[in-house]
Amino acid sequence: MSVLEIIAYPDERLKRESDPVTVFDEKLSSYIADLEQTMRAGPGGVGIAAPQTGHFQRIVIVDVSGRKETPNHGPLVLINPEITAWEGMKTGREGCMSVPDFTGNVIRAERIHLKAQNQQGEWQEYDMQGFEARAVQHEVDHLNGILFLDRLVSRRHDLFKRKVYQDRDN
């Protein structure tokens, strides 16, 4: 296993769309082991997408199980992930291993329904919420060549806060 090099913005390759995985073999498993080690080597990283390492296949790893009071499905390898339903929205702060020394607010769905293949190629389905759902949305964006920088909203005019006022009025 080895820690792979992370591509950093403004590298154009981060805008490239990744291809579906079609072969589930030893080579794939070996790459995924490297990808996971790369994620764990980064400070505070809870997710990683293959294109961040210059490998343009639809593979992401998400693991928010190390956080307190965070609903989660444990360490997840998601191959050819597809988000099939979105519900609610919430502003949250995000950063990215490919965009060092910057964090910003991004609006994401609060709950998602997801299907993805595992390392054996079997399809699995997940209902996710909160931080884990946010992590998956961030990583799936990478597979489509989208960075959180493309989705930044103002810190000053925070939608989340406006929602609190609305709730109170209603």
Added chain:
Amino acid sequence: MSHWYMLTVIGKDRRGIVAGLTHALFEAGCHLGEATMMRLGGNFTIMLMVETEARKKALEDMIEPVTESMDLSWHLDQIEGHLHQHHLPDVCITVSGADRPGIVAQVTGALAEAGLEITDLESDVAGSEDQPVYIMQIEGVATEGIEALRSALNVATVSTIDVTVTPIDTLIG
């Protein structure tokens, strides 16, 4: 050898202040760093990190004509700081209520006592002339934990102010 300066600029708001000032700095070979620029009370305000190899006097001589042409007052300090010194905030505090003297002093006093290091503070007076409403958003690092901030605010605030303390959970993906 290059130095970093903090350039502060204030003046009656008009179109083209940012473009005019930054064009002059660019032409003079300056490198720009972090900045906040904002309209406050009908004025336009700028705090801008500027890096240059020029001496302070040369930079001042360059700033003078462009600011004078737009009727701006300004101030320049050489600073110790440099880029990539961000602290990651872990808490956001919002304060709102009928405007009255002492809100900021009271709230930030309690927060400082409870370990808050402010990274960002923005405030606004909304509402109307008759019924002004004060709204403040503070981000910072809760060095003694978020519960310490909540407890301090419970003691310090009065019923006329609404305060919410929200953790900022930064996702690194």
